[in-house]
Amino acid sequence: MNTYILRRVLGTIPVLLGVTFLVFAVNRIIPSNPAVAILGDKGTVEAQEQLAEELGLNKPVFLDLQGYRATGELKALFDSQYVAYMRDLLTGDLGRSFMTRAPVVDSLRVRFPATMELAFFAIIIGAGLGVLLGVVAALNRSTWVDTTMLFIAVSGVSFPVFWTAIILIYVFSVNLGWFPPAGRLAVTSTIEPITGMHVLDALLRGQFNLALSALHHLVLPAFALGTNAMALIMRMTRSSMLEVLQRDYMRTAKSKGLMPRVVVLKHALRNALLPIVTVAGLSFGALLSGAILIEAIFNWPGIGSWVYNAITQRDYPIIQGGILFVAGVFVVLNLLVDLSYVLIDPRIRY
Amino acid sequence: MRRLLRNRSGMLGLGIVIIFVVMTLLAPVLRPYNAATDRNLALRLKPPSTEHLMGTDELGRDVLTRVWHGGRVSLSVAVLVVAGSAVLGTLLGVLAGLTGGWLDMVLSWFVDILLAFPGILLAITIVATLGATLSNALIAISIMGIPGYFRVMRSSVLGLRDLEFVQAATALGSSRFRVAFRHILPNGLSPLIVQVTVDLGRTVLTIAALGFLGLGAQPPTPEWGLMIKSGYSQFLNAPWLSIAPGFAIYLSVLGFNLLGDAIRDVLDPQLRG
């Protein structure tokens, strides 16, 4: 058991290394000079070349074969952009944005919690609604209620998430005026960051009205982001519950005279929880992916919009740092889900 | 097959898909369109009317025509993408499953790397590097889809490899690859079909998402995601610009999903979610 866990954990390292490889290759192999985009229309050819030199973009990408042949030293072989980047990475230095010259780590500290908060609430809404609707569907199996629920579930994964967001803004923000159309907080409000997640920070500081405002701003984007997960969780809940409800011991419990409703809610749900948690964890990846689109629409200052803008501006340090970080979180999350599965369900053997 | 026909939602899905395919094929015949020359600056931003059932956009173009032809773009690209992913993923997956050893390890490692990128992040990176065009988006989304097929076919092969009839065939002298094509692949076909139908819906969504981000089809191509993006800036005064193409995406994906679920229920009830 323990060797399995160790093997899995160690197995993530080559994958993450591979991610750095891939991102590096995809970015820097194509011969375009990011200095052009950085300096903009005011950049002269000399300026572009000089900046490229300063940023180390003229060095070979992975291995310096020429330098090795010239000097014969092994050290010279590794005088490359990739090695330099990995060396810095090991000391926690993710470099500076090409565009803003601000340290990538500083930006991550602001951007990551913003996306995490959004994803977290999206999962809560998705799981909450999903479980609720799934239970309703399971209890009303093969009735019109069930069919409606199933239709909602399929629709939930058929809507383009960015379109859902636009429609939600149009209905609930522009027309009904119940929720703000963009941003994490009102423009003049400030929450001094502790974790970077506004609701949590505001609660920790006892600023309940600010926490409420942050929640108010979270509703629409989290709901839009969570519809996909909601649909998946709903189906999973429904089928898990159906499966559990039909098992013999449920029938035995029922026959013992316990109230059907109580039976359902306590026993069935508890047993059905495992696959629900699994699906929730696995949906996280789709959430991070959808976050890019949602953040663009709601002007949400998270990792999604940050990396997306960096990609269009050829801002390599942000692209690399952001993608590596997100991939890292994703891999760790998958790992946790896998491990929890093994730990919780004794029937699975490895 | 009969079970499929009895599945009501599956039939609904099939119906939707057939309607879309037919409309797509008929589009150039019934309503020919040239995106490059289509503009009518006198009719900008008109709301839906009897003449323009879905209104006109910021260059005076009829939205209905563009949505209709957008279907051609989305569906044809989706088919190409899925074909690409399926072929590559299957080849690699079968190869990995059959040969095992270090080739399997390397291929699996590569696929794990692809899977470490959540959703469209990989596609965005690839497209931004290669340049924002529809063909590059096609390549990027294809690559994104490979892991799915790889895993399905690889586990299929691994599951079947040790079965008696395969061992018998090998013992009789067939080369490993002949064994693969003649015996394993047909039996691995059902999970493949399930994967394809699931993939089609997802691909249409991804194409639209890239179009929305400006990283897929470029103006003036009538692609649904791109239309939603251009329509969004006019949202307060012309909401129909974004609503129509979005609804088209929803319907087509719904069709694929309903059909896919029904096929999955029929072919492999174990996989039912």
Added chain:
Amino acid sequence: MNRAKRMIALLLAAFLGIAAAQVPGSTLIVGMTTLPNTIDSADANDSGSIGVTRQIVDRLVELGETELGPGLALRWEATEDSTAWTFYLREGVSFHDGTPFNAEAVKFSLDRWNDRSNPYHFASDGKAYVGWRNLFGGFLNDGSALDEVTVVDEYTVKLDLNRSISFLPSLLAAGYFGFDSPAAVMAAGANYGTPSVGSVGTGPYRFEQWQEGSRLVLRANPDYWGGAPQTEQIVFVGVGDQTARLAQLKAGAIDIASDLAPSDLPSINADPNIEAILGSGGLNTSYLAMHQNQPPFDNVLVRRAVAHAIDRQAIVDAFYAGQAVLARDIIPTVLWGHGDYEAYAYDPKLSRELLTQAGYPDGFSTELWFRSSGLEPVIAEVIASYLADVGIQAAVKTEDWASYLANYMAGNFPMYTLGWNADFPDPDTFVYTFYGPPAVRRFGLERPDVVALVERAREVPSQEERQALYARALTEIHDEVPMLTLAHESKFLVVRTGVEGVVMNPLGGFPRLNNATKATN
């Protein structure tokens, strides 16, 4: 407009908030296209960054409505040949961190910008100082006109140049050259100007907070030498979409909006809650370029045909709502240095004749690339229609900015549209940028004689001589037609009624808000 009312209601609700926001004294909320990249003014090269730094730092020389005036320098004088300049600084001024502003501070910043080996230059951290390089010619011992900065006494500083620059004060009025507190720069190192550190200057507003991606907050500097600002706090937010920016302004969620479309002016004027602050004359030029590496644009007859094919005045009249004038040449009408010739008239018949002469009686096919922002998409379409009228089939195309830059600079576009904003109020920023050495890259234009004229105009001491040189250069260029200049656009801001004291900056960038006030409701 029911929707607008709803927008107002919801945005006000969010704005005033369930959260009781602390609104100290008064606050002005400014909606820009995007938040700054950096607020280290010398390292900035986009208008968003410069606009914010303009509130925080001062320059030696400031541009008033029409003339240069004293900034941190009260007066200045030059030697006969304009190779050595002495600046007499304002006394009794402090930086926001309390350290004194003096000649040492001036020398610190100038050296830091000019000398690549200076410990606070940070080139290897990505700081490129594009403004300095372009305006001063390069860096120390590598093209820069500035050789040495000498501290004569506490409030006098001398600049030694290695060539004559008669318009040095004009250069120093550029938005890039705001002076920072040496102590702050030394403490922050390469992080100076980033969200975690901010910047420290002598200006009317001091940096308070920058939540990256969300907002940038400035607070009034009550000890400002030009008089304490009336507004206590300025909050900058980025609203990328132009329509959304206008909507937020109309709803009262922001007080000032920049970069709105001229076509929205009628609707803005009709709305009693908002008003437009117009500029007086745009120091910018938009143009249609033709690259001579791409046939048939290597044929001057073809280029002249294009020049006559487009009714530029009609475009100016149709799309700018009166906020632009036709550009006769590259230099804005409000500046000096124009050539003496007839502007190209709209004459499609002549255009067709020229094309036939050039060997294209039936026209030809080509591409017209445009930027996907502002008015360019629509204007490109209109230009394409005009070209189609004379037989030139131009396919209109666009792509993202980074690719666009790379491609136009590599000469891959046969025709493309772009614009240029002046960095400082002098013709050099236009003529040198287009007809100096960069001309080869921009248009494939090889006219070393024109380049020589333009470079000489940088070094000649008297304005009359410079005027003559520019006039000659432009007249030569006129017959070459490397590009077709379109319009000089007057930028404008839109504010909520009740916001007073906002005056447009002649350079077109975001103006100083030190006199801005907001009527409290």
